[in-house]
Amino acid sequence: MARGRPSRALVRGIGDDCAVLQVSAGHxxxxxxxxxxEDVHFRRAWHPxxxxxxxxxxxxxxxxxxxxxxxxxxxxxxxxxxNLPQSWxxxxxxxxxxxxxxxxxxxxGGDISSAGQIVAxxxxxxxxxxxxxxxxxxxxxxxxxxxTGTLGESAAVLRRLYGGAHVRAAASRRHxxxxxxxEAGRWLRRRQLASAMIDISDGxxxxxxxxxxxxxxxxxxxxxxxxxxxGADLELALHGGDDYELLFTAPAKAxxxxxxxxxxxxxxxxxxxQKDYPSAITILDDNGRARALKPRGWQHFRRxxxx
Amino acid sequence: MARGRPSRALVRGIGDDCAVLQVSAGHxxxxxxxxxxEDVHFRRAWHPxxxxxxxxxxxxxxxxxxxxxxxxxxxxxxxxxxNLPQSWxxxxxxxxxxxxxxxxxxxxGGDISSAGQIVAxxxxxxxxxxxxxxxxxxxxxxxxxxxTGTLGESAAVLRRLYGGAHVRAAASRRHxxxxxxxEAGRWLRRRQLASAMIDISDGxxxxxxxxxxxxxxxxxxxxxxxxxxxGADLELALHGGDDYELLFTAPAKAxxxxxxxxxxxxxxxxxxxQKDYPSAITILDDNGRARALKPRGWQHFRRxxxx
Numbered sequence: 354m355a356r357g358r359p360s361r362a363l364v365r366g367i368g369d370d371c372a373v374l375q376v377s378a379g380h381x382x383x384x385x386x387x388x389x390x391e392d393v394h395f396r397r398a399w400h401p402x403x404x405x406x407x408x409x410x411x412x413x414x415x416x417x418x419x420x421x422x423x424x425x426x427x428x429x430x431x432x433x434x435x436n437l438p439q440s441w442x443x444x445x446x447x448x449x450x451x452x453x454x455x456x457x458x459x460x461x462g463g464d465i466s467s468a469g470q471i472v473a474x475x476x477x478x479x480x481x482x483x484x485x486x487x488x489x490x491x492x493x494x495x496x497x498x499x500x501t502g503t504l505g506e507s508a509a510v511l512r513r514l515y516g517g518a519h520v521r522a523a524a525s526r527r528h529x530x531x532x533x534x535x536e537a538g539r540w541l542r543r544r545q546l547a548s549a550m551i552d553i554s555d556g557x558x559x560x561x562x563x564x565x566x567x568x569x570x571x572x573x574x575x576x577x578x579x580x581x582x583x584g585a586d587l588e589l590a591l592h593g594g595d596d597y598e599l600l601f602t603a604p605a606k607a608x609x610x611x612x613x614x615x616x617x618x619x620x621x622x623x624x625x626x627q628k629d630y631p632s633a634i635t636i637l638d639d640n641g642r643a644r645a646l647k648p649r650g651w652q653h654f655r656r657x658x659x660x
Numbered sequence: 661m662a663r664g665r666p667s668r669a670l671v672r673g674i675g676d677d678c679a680v681l682q683v684s685a686g687h688x689x690x691x692x693x694x695x696x697x698e699d700v701h702f703r704r705a706w707h708p709x710x711x712x713x714x715x716x717x718x719x720x721x722x723x724x725x726x727x728x729x730x731x732x733x734x735x736x737x738x739x740x741x742x743n744l745p746q747s748w749x750x751x752x753x754x755x756x757x758x759x760x761x762x763x764x765x766x767x768x769g770g771d772i773s774s775a776g777q778i779v780a781x782x783x784x785x786x787x788x789x790x791x792x793x794x795x796x797x798x799x800x801x802x803x804x805x806x807x808t809g810t811l812g813e814s815a816a817v818l819r820r821l822y823g824g825a826h827v828r829a830a831a832s833r834r835h836x837x838x839x840x841x842x843e844a845g846r847w848l849r850r851r852q853l854a855s856a857m858i859d860i861s862d863g864x865x866x867x868x869x870x871x872x873x874x875x876x877x878x879x880x881x882x883x884x885x886x887x888x889x890x891g892a893d894l895e896l897a898l899h900g901g902d903d904y905e906l907l908f909t910a911p912a913k914a915x916x917x918x919x920x921x922x923x924x925x926x927x928x929x930x931x932x933x934q935k936d937y938p939s940a941i942t943i944l945d946d947n948g949r950a951r952a953l954k955p956r957g958w959q960h961f962r963r964x965x966x967x
Contacts, residue, residue, distance in 0.1 A: 364688060365795065372691045374688065374690075376688075376689055382680070382683055383679070383681075384681060384769065386781070386783060388739055388772070416677040430781045432697050463693055464695045468697050469776045472779045474737045478691060478785075486676075489676050
């Protein structure tokens with residue numbers, strides 16, 4: 354289990370007009386914000402409150418991980434239906450707090466209001482040394498492409514839920530309690546191995562597309578190299594979202610280990626010049642045939658799964 | 661019109677997993693988050709989109725002002741109904757952007773989703789020198805109590821709206837386009853005149869109550885000294901919210917001017933020992949009679965106005 358140092362960053366938390374944070378001397382601030390909306394990002398019938406609270410914070414922490422940063426504090430804005438049972442709120446906060454405690458990220462502030470459906474907005478502040486944040490824009494032709502963990506398992510659970518199956522949260526932790534890869538992200542930043550990084554929240558095809566667009570490169574992915582997760586298939590590994598794995602690139606000469614911070618790392622392809630392929634991402638199937646991979650991502654998947 | 665320096669704090673804005681901000685050397689970070697929910701904080705029938713966008717950012721900037729801080733960047737999370745006209749979104753963003761430009765606060769990130777009603781969560785990051793933020797906890801017995809501007813005008817407009825009146829936004833700027841008191845807040849922090857500060861967002865009775873609770877003091881307010889705004893009365897000045905004026909305390913010997921950064925400043929009472937009065941806040945009427953002032957604030961007012 355990843356453990357950071359106890360937070361000394363929080364000078365003044367809840368109880369004033371603003372929280373006051375101390376960013377370490379010579380460091381830059383990282384900040385990310387993510388919405389979790391009922392019936393868009395979760396359903397009360399499918400997701401226990403504990404899972405919703407965990408996933409809410411995990412989304413924010415995963416963004417900090419994707420920059421190779423250290424989380425400092427989080428802020429939570431909650432709009433809740435007035436008839437929401439208190440037990441649901443308690444469960445949500447318990448799931449949120451358990452993950453916050455594990456990564457020593459204090460809740461520094463937030464807001465609360467009523468609304469017709471549950472809307473949670475999570476803000477995570479973090480820090481990194483100047484110029485050391487792992488951006489999406491650093492991939493260069495010739496770089497290798499890697500992912501941590503496996504892909505598609507979370508989407509496979511979602512497909513079963515859409516299909517009417519009852520899925521126990523305890524048996525499908527990759528979907529209900531995803532693990533932000535903070536330690537792996539920090540390791541990559543410290544070793545300066547990676548040239549670009551992003552977390553896979555919308556699906557590999559969308560998130561690798563972001564790296565290609567920001568780095569002005571294209572990418573070739575080998576289908577047979579993809580670490581397809583339990584219950585998933587190639588389509589889900591390519592387009593299913595909510596994996597919260599790290600997708601990064603590294604120069605060909607970099608010695609990227611098979612495991613980082615206890616998480617498996619798989620080489621899945623390489624970065625090319627934009628002019629080499631007509632599409633931003635090309636996928637090579639098991640027989641070496643190339644086809645363009647259109648970014649679809651999990652919003653598309655959800656629409657498909659609903660049909 | 662208040663103008664800050666152009667922002668050099670934003671190292672990397674929209675387009676990566678996190679924004680990267682540079683807090684000035686030796687400074688501390690301020691962070692605040694505020695929800696704006698349709699039918700709770702505004703109504704589409706009453707508030708033009710331009711006003712909703714302005715008010716959303718103004719709430720966040722006012723929290724930075726209340727600490728005496730400098731705003732660095734803002735983040736906006738928006739959950740919007742799928743059938744919301746594009747013109748409404750454009751108007752909201754225009755109102756938001758106009759205020760952001762005036763105070764040179766770049767939009768550094770955010771998130772977007774769908775929802776049944778409009779939910780906007782505004783995050784503002786700011787900075788101040790270590791130990792110089794004006795907290796709620798610094799008021800001492802003997803201190804004088806001051807407010808900027810006038811009180812109750814925004815609530816007076818709300819009362820008219822609840823009463824069925826049509827109120828033109830251009831004619832009631834204090835409600836539709838409140839002015840965050842950033843320059844006055846900074847002036848007070850730089851001169852080190854104030855011992856405690858808060859912005860009046862929930863109403864004087866609630867917000868002065870926060871200063872008393874955090875400072876472990878009580879307060880006496882003179883009714884005849886209150887700067888009652890246009891169209892308002894004593895009740896609205898005491899309990900109406902959304903004023904976004906600064907409420908601060910200063911030692912009796914401090915020379916607080918009549919005007920700060922072009923805004924009138926009024927002494928309204930003094931801070932006492934907790935044991936001197938049975939209630940946290942006591943109000944003295946025009947005849948010198950004392951009565952306890954219960955914190956009610958604008959949520960209460962809204963319920964009353966609806967009856």
